[in-house]
Structures are given as structure tokens and as C-alpha cells.
Amino acid sequence: MPGRETGADEVVVDGRRRDRHTAEGGRSDAGGCVPSTRTVSAVVSPGFGARRRWAVVAGLVALLAGLPSLIGAIPASDRDVPAADLRSAVLASDMVAFSGYAESAGGLALPVTDQLASVADLFSDRTLMRVWWRGPADNRVDVVTPTGEISTHRDATGTWTWEYESATATRGALGPLELPAPLDLLPSALGRRLLSEAADGELSRIGARRVAGRDGLGLRLSPVDQASSVSRVDVWVDGDSGVPLQVQVYGEDARRPALDTRFLDLELAAPGPEVTAFSPPAGAVVREDRGVDLVEAAQQVTGPGLPLTLAGLDRRPMEGLPRGLGVYGRGVTLLAVVPAPGRLTEELRRALGASPGAVVDELGVRASIGPLGLMVVDRPGGRAYVLTGSVTLDALAAAAAEMPELGGRP
Incomplete structure (x- = not known):
């Protein structure tokens, strides 16, 4: 019409x-x-x-939230697909075009700072997303709330974020290390990333379930790394396309997932290019997103740089990262070591120290939030580092003790 x-x-x-x-x-x-x-x-x-204008959106959110339990009551048909073959199908699914709705529910009460509030919301709240996927460098994700929508359009060189209520378009560049975004919580993207480095011995089949009206074949990843704080990851995969339909991440001794993301509706058809493309409308406020410039802080570090291993985890070769910034581990078990700007460090130290079970000693302050470990380490000369990842408190302490004396401005 x-x-x-x-x-x-x-x-x-x-x-x-x-x-x-x-x-x-x-x-x-x-x-x-x-x-x-x-x-x-x-x-x-x-x-x-x-308020009344968005009541329709609120009703839609409520309706979609109730769909998983209704659809899950329908029996699922399993297939005799080996775990390794199912993983291969998942990794080959990044070019499968689709559109649909997805919902992510996080149970991680992350310490909130002014600069990382949006990240904390992603992992602690329920997020409803609409997605149009033409490929890894051509897609769009809208976060739907009762009060509006925020659209993120990705192209080959960066992202555009459009906030309709404020008529603001924000351009973000792609970098070697980016903060988590709604795209990263889609079951399709998260499932591929978590399975990308899994060894065959860490994988097993766990039956099938109905997700988004489709038969999801169950695949379990059980990490073997001693430093890992993740006990298992359950991925439910569409048997026809290899697209992950649901991902659940469990911490140690947890009965409920720390993160549960699933499709509510999925159509395996390519959306038109006009849906994912974006140009700022006339009259829009256009700005550049610099984010939290962790790479710039790492470039100020002098001295020998970070070691090749920390807490028994090997440093990952990542092009474009300065020597003062490192990512260690593989697959589900990852540890990031980042020199943090002073304001961010102070905010995080206060918030982390107030977390239940926080440990404060000569190494710094650290705490576990579900399967996520966080630590602030103070080094001589005023340099502070943030250690974070899916590792245990013992692994954080071991990494902090093994870090060399690094110079540079705080």
C-alpha cells in the first residue's frame, strides 16, 4: 500500500x-x-x-518475548550429523543471507561506568533486535525498545548508527579492537565466533529443539583450558543452512545461562541492498564516534611490551595492535590486557570494588561476574591496566603477577 x-x-x-x-x-x-x-x-x-505512539512497539516486544516457549513446545526432529560436521556448517554460514527477529537475555550485572554503560546494558538486560544480513560487511541491526529504535548499518569500512528520536547519525570506523555491539549478540554471529577455534575433542551432540519454528540441532562446546571460567556453550544450529539459531553460555557450576540469545523469527532470503544501505538524511546531526580509545592509550606504553604468554594462555597475533595491548587464549577462553585511560580506570576500580566477592590485594582489585572476570592492575609510575575475559580469578591473579614493568604515560 x-x-x-x-x-x-x-x-x-x-x-x-x-x-x-x-x-x-x-x-x-x-x-x-x-x-x-x-x-x-x-x-x-x-x-x-x-508514549502512546510507541505502545504498539511495546505490544510487539511483549508478543515476541512469549514466542520461544510456544514454539519450543513443538517436537524437534534430530539428524545424525557428527559434531565436527555441524561445526563446519556453522563456520560456513556467514554468507547465508537472512532477516528476522532475535532476542538476547544477559544475566551479567557488570560494573557500570559512564564510558561503558552501553556495554553493561547489553550483557545485563533483555535486548530485542531486528536484523537484515546480506553478508559480514553488509548488514543492519535495529535494537527495538518500547520508546524507539536505534539502527546500526555496517558496510565495508565502518558503521552508521541512526537514532531516529534525536535525528542523529554517528559514523564509526572499524578497528583491531572494538567494544561489543548488538551485532555481536546475534546467535548467528556469536555462535560462529565461539565455535571458530573449538577442537573436535571439545565438541559433542546434545539432541535437538525447536527454535524460531525450525529444527535446531544441538552442539555442545566444553572448554578444556584450565583458565576458562566457562563450563559449556550450547549452540542450536539450523540443519539446512548451518545458521546458529540459539546460543547459551554457562559459567562454572551455573544452572542458568549467563547469556542466552536466540532467533524468534528467521527468513532465509536475501534482503534488498536498500534495506542495509544508509546515508544521513537531510537535516540530521552527523558526528564521529571515537569511542573509548584503548589503542591510543596502548601506543604510549614503552619498555619491553607484553609477554608471549600470560596465565598459561598464548598471545594471539593481531595485526594493528600496539605492543602495550594484548589478547590471549583461544575460542571461548580469552583474556584481554588493556592500558586504560585514567578516568575509565578510576570509575571501573570503584565499581569493581563494590561488586559481590571482589578481591582487593597488592595485585589490584578483581571480581567475577558470571563467567566474566575483571581486574584493575596498578603498575609503577601510575600506569593502570584492565584485565578482562572469560577466565577465573586465579587466572587473573596469575596474569597480573606475570606482567612486566611497563612504562608510559598514565
Whole structure:
């Protein structure tokens, strides 16, 4: 149905008022909407207030949140696929085009700082996402909330983030080390990353379940690294495409997952290029996202640099990283060592020290939040480092004790 004009920034499409960027972006059922039998719609009058205008979105969020239990009640058909073959299918699925809805539920009460609040929200809250995937360098993820949407469009050189309510477009560049984003919590992306370096001996089959109306073949990853704080990762894989449908990450001795992300609806068809492409609309506020410049801080480090191993984990070769910044381990077991700017360090030290079970000693302050370990290490001369990853408190302490005396400005 053609759109009816309502103003400079909004149109009515199929009886729903939507911002012009969304309407022109191709948000039709073919672009990834929930099928019409589960679509909530309403006619919005010109006087509809902001709170009532988003009531329709809130209803949709509630409806989608209830779908997994309903769909999961349908028996799933398993297939006799070896664990190693299923992993290979997952790793080959990055070019499978699709669109749909996904939901991530995190149970990690991360210490909150001003600069990392968005990361803490991702891992502690329930996040509903719409996704259009044409490939790793051509995709779009919208985070849907009761009060609006934030769209992130990825291309070959970076990302555009569009905030409709504030009419702000933010350009972000791709770097060697980036903070987690909603894209990273999609079951398709997270499943591929966690399985990418798994050894055959760490994998086993665990039956099947229904996810997003599809038969998900179960694959369990049980890390063997002594430093790992993750007891297992369960991945449910679409047998036809290899796309991970659901990922659950469990910490040591945990009965409930610390992170559970799943598709609620999935269509294995390529969305049009106009859906994922983005150009800032006329009149938009355009800005550059510098983020937390961890690489710049690491470039100030002098001395011998970080060692080749820490806490029994080998340093990963990563192009573009300065010697003052390191990532150790493989697969599910990773440890990042980052020289942190002073303001971030102070905020994190205070928040971390207030966490339940925090340890404060001559090495620094450290705590475990589910399977995630965090530590602030003070070095001579005022240099502070943040150690974080899916490792135990003992591994953090061992890494801190093994770090050399590194110079540089704080």
C-alpha cells in the first residue's frame, strides 16, 4: 500500500506511522518483519502522543518475548550429523543471507561506568533486535525498545548508527579492537565466533529443539583450558543452512545461562541492498564516534611490551595492535590486557570494588561476574591496566603477577 504523507519526517504505511528513513529503508514483510499472522498494527492519529505512539512497539516486544516457549513446545526432529560436521556448517554460514527477529537475555550485572554503560546494558538486560544480513560487511541491526529504535548499518569500512528520536547519525570506523555491539549478540554471529577455534575433542551432540519454528540441532562446546571460567556453550544450529539459531553460555557450576540469545523469527532470503544501505538524511546531526580509545592509550606504553604468554594462555597475533595491548587464549577462553585511560580506570576500580566477592590485594582489585572476570592492575609510575575475559580469578591473579614493568604515560 502506498505511504500517506503525515509530515516532513513521517509517513503512514499499511496503517502505521513510521519515520521516513524506516519507510524508505524497505521495512516490508519481505525485509524481515514477523509474518502477518503475528504482526501488531494500529492507525495512529496526528495527535497521538509519544508514549502512546510507541505502545504498539511495546505490544510487539511483549508478543515476541512469549514466542520461544510456544514454539519450543513443538517436537524437534534430530539428524545424525557428527559434531565436527555441524561445526563446519556453522563456520560456513556467514554468507547465508537472512532477516528476522532475535532476542538476547544477559544475566551479567557488570560494573557500570559512564564510558561503558552501553556495554553493561547489553550483557545485563533483555535486548530485542531486528536484523537484515546480506553478508559480514553488509548488514543492519535495529535494537527495538518500547520508546524507539536505534539502527546500526555496517558496510565495508565502518558503521552508521541512526537514532531516529534525536535525528542523529554517528559514523564509526572499524578497528583491531572494538567494544561489543548488538551485532555481536546475534546467535548467528556469536555462535560462529565461539565455535571458530573449538577442537573436535571439545565438541559433542546434545539432541535437538525447536527454535524460531525450525529444527535446531544441538552442539555442545566444553572448554578444556584450565583458565576458562566457562563450563559449556550450547549452540542450536539450523540443519539446512548451518545458521546458529540459539546460543547459551554457562559459567562454572551455573544452572542458568549467563547469556542466552536466540532467533524468534528467521527468513532465509536475501534482503534488498536498500534495506542495509544508509546515508544521513537531510537535516540530521552527523558526528564521529571515537569511542573509548584503548589503542591510543596502548601506543604510549614503552619498555619491553607484553609477554608471549600470560596465565598459561598464548598471545594471539593481531595485526594493528600496539605492543602495550594484548589478547590471549583461544575460542571461548580469552583474556584481554588493556592500558586504560585514567578516568575509565578510576570509575571501573570503584565499581569493581563494590561488586559481590571482589578481591582487593597488592595485585589490584578483581571480581567475577558470571563467567566474566575483571581486574584493575596498578603498575609503577601510575600506569593502570584492565584485565578482562572469560577466565577465573586465579587466572587473573596469575596474569597480573606475570606482567612486566611497563612504562608510559598514565
